[in-house]
Amino acid sequence: MKLFYRNAIVLSTLNIAVVLVLAGVVFESIKNDKVENILSEKQFEIDFKATDVRNVIRSDTEQVKLLSIMPEIQGIVKFTDYSSSGNFQFDQGFWSGLLEEKFTEIIQNNPKIHQIQIFDLGGNELIHIISDSDEIHIEEHEKLRHSIDKDTYQKVVKLQNNEVVISSISLNQLDDKIEIPNRPIQEIITPIFLSNGEQLGFLKITYDMTSFLHEISQSASGKMLIINNEGYFLDHPDKSKIFGDILGTEINYFVEQPELKENLKEMDNKFHYDEQENEYRIWEKIFYDKNNTSKFWVLLSVTTEEELFLSVEQLRSDVQIVMIPFLAITIVVTIIISRHMSKPIEVLTEKILKIKKGESGDLINIKGNNEISQLGNAFNKMTKSLSQSQHTLKEYEQAMKNSLADAKKFYNQIDQSTAISKFDINGDLTYVNEKFCKMTKYTKEDLIGQNQKILRSGYHDERFYREMWKTILSGKVWTGNLKNKAKDGSYFWEKKIIIPDENSENEIIGFLAIQIDIQDLMEKSSKDWA
Structure with a gap:
């Protein structure tokens, strides 16, 4: 009888030890996966926002050039x-x-x-x-x-x-x-x-x-900070810290984090863990003036361990609660549980393999209060997190589609209010809009395929046209005033802007011309000169 109890105690002790070891391994695995997943999302977020900032600067710069x-x-x-x-x-x-x-x-x-x-x-x-x-x-x-x-x-x-x-x-x-x-x-x-x-x-x-800074600083977790190359905040959740150099507060991130200032001299981006403050930091330089690399902004994501491990600590508490009654179960119950564990493990393995292959990661339903159920819950949380990331990506894609729609709307407004034409490298017209037809009194059928020479009034000499063609064939924009002849024989003055159209190999394949009716302006100028 003593042997039975001794064996029971030994087997129970071994069972408890195995369970505790497995629980610790599982918990650490979940913890590491959770941390890696969150940090990967943060890196993706930084990369995407940095690209968005560069695109906005590029778009604004091109708009200013066009307006000039x-x-x-x-x-x-x-x-x-x-x-x-x-x-x-x-x-x-x-x-x-x-x-x-x-x-x-x-x-x-x-x-x-x-x-x-x-x-x-x-x-x-x-x-x-x-x-x-x-x-x-x-x-x-x-x-x-x-x-x-x-x-x-x-x-x-x-x-x-x-x-x-x-x-x-x-x-x-x-x-x-x-x-x-x-x-x-x-x-x-x-x-x-x-x-x-x-x-x-x-x-x-x-x-x-x-609005631009507000959009960039939004983040699902942690803080998204923006500083300039001198260390002053351009945006911060605590608005009393922004623009310390201008508002006189002199709050400077380089004073708090001097190592960042040194790192910025040697690299353009970095992942860093601060052991003293228990913070994960991911940052990337954004050069807003390509002609001056000493001028830049820094997009910085800061996540504390407390924020990062919040869900993991909750999982730890749940595991501890489940372990108390579970450790009192005998070896016989352990054998029964192992039999019930086989099916959930198969389901979980199947779902993990599907995700590995890139297939849909549906949520799984594992009943019970044990390590596998906790693993299933962690898997579901991971699946939801991936789904949220995909949803965020779709939102960004929709935002890009909206931007393209706005650009198309802007183009249509220009097309409706300005005379526009296109012609190939031989001068033959390939496109005209209604405004252009109204100005020249020709129909689209009259113009498409015809050479632009049909509009010449004889006012300008051949040298004038040779200089124009020399400019646009060199890839430059040509701007000038033209006196042309309409279909009914009348003459009209126009301000013409010709923009070369290039293919992916920088070869000129045609030209876009914007014509503005300046007849009244020329007549008024003539009267003023008179």
């Missing part, structure tokens, strides 16, 4: 210069009206635009348009008092055509005081050039970055 070649902008700068020389009387109101109408349409399609300013070659303000709360205001000429600051002016005067100067994100000022509530802004400046290479002045677009 608008005839309305070039016209107001040119005629202001003529007026100042006393050659003729410049109608400021007429050109301001044209700009207000054009910029109203542009700002409606890009509500991020807060201010549009045009400066002469000396850096003095000519036009100042402000968009705020869906209202557009043009400063009166007598109230224009801004100029390009000295440091920025020294940079922009060195710019060539199609180059820009991009500022970091700062706070907007009104009457030399910081605007309340604070409005984070970014400024992009580009020179205004005519097609003949003559520089007229400068265009500055100020973007409201409030």
Whole structure:
């Protein structure tokens, strides 16, 4: 009888030891998988947001370049210069009206635009348009008092055509005081050039970055921080810490984390665990000005161990509660349990293999209060987490589709309000819109396949056309005024912008032409000169 009890005690002890070891192994495995999964999601989030930031900067930069070649902008700068020389009387109101109408349409399609300013070659303000709360205001000429600051002016005067100067994100000022509530802004400046290479002045677009920073800083867990290359916060959950250099708080992340400052000198991204503060940090540099690599932002994800292990600790408590009655069970019960464990293990293994193959990871239903059920719950949590990640990716894809839809809408608006045509490298027309037909009095059937020469009025000589073709065949944008002849024999003046179209191998395959009716403007100019 004593032997029986001794054997029972030994077997029970061995059973308990095995169970405890297995439980510890399972728990550590779940813990490690959970940590790895969360950190992988954080890395994906950082990479995606960094790419999104670069795309926004690239999009804003290209928009500023495109606006600098608008005839309305070039016209107001040119005629202001003529007026100042006393050659003729410049109608400021007429050109301001044209700009207000054009910029109203542009700002409606890009509500991020807060201010549009045009400066002469000396850096003095000519036009100042402000968009705020869906209202557009043009400063009166007598109230224009801004100029390009000295440091920025020294940079922009060195710019060539199609180059820009991009500022970091700062706070907007009104009457030399910081605007309340604070409005984070970014400024992009580009020179205004005519097609003949003559520089007229400068265009500055100020973007409201409030919504942009809010979107970037959103995160399902932990903190998403944005700092500049000097260590000052551009965005932080605690708004009292942002823009310490501008608001005078002098709160600086490099003071808290000096090793980050040193790491930034040697690398562009890093995963780091701080043992002192028990924090996981993932960061990546974002260079917003490709011509100046000393200027950058840092996108930083900070997750504490407490946040990371919150669900794991809950699992630990659940396991401990389940283990108390389970450890009192005899070897006989262990044998019975092992038989019941086989089926759940098979189900779990099957689901794991499906996920490994990339198939759908459906939730599993494992009843009971044991290690396998906890493993099943952990598997379900992992499956839900993966599903949420896929859902987030779909949301981002939908956001990209919405952006493309907005771009298409913007293109359609331009197509409906501006005469547009396309022609191949031989000059044969391949596309015209209704506005173009209305201007030339030809039908689409009359024009498609015909050479552009049918519109020539004889006013310009062959040298004029050779220079035009030389410019666009070299891949440059050509801008100029043309006097053409309509189908009914009447003559009309147009402002023409020709943009080369290249394929993936940078070969010119055709051209896009934007025509603006300037007949009334030319007639008015002729009268002014007379």
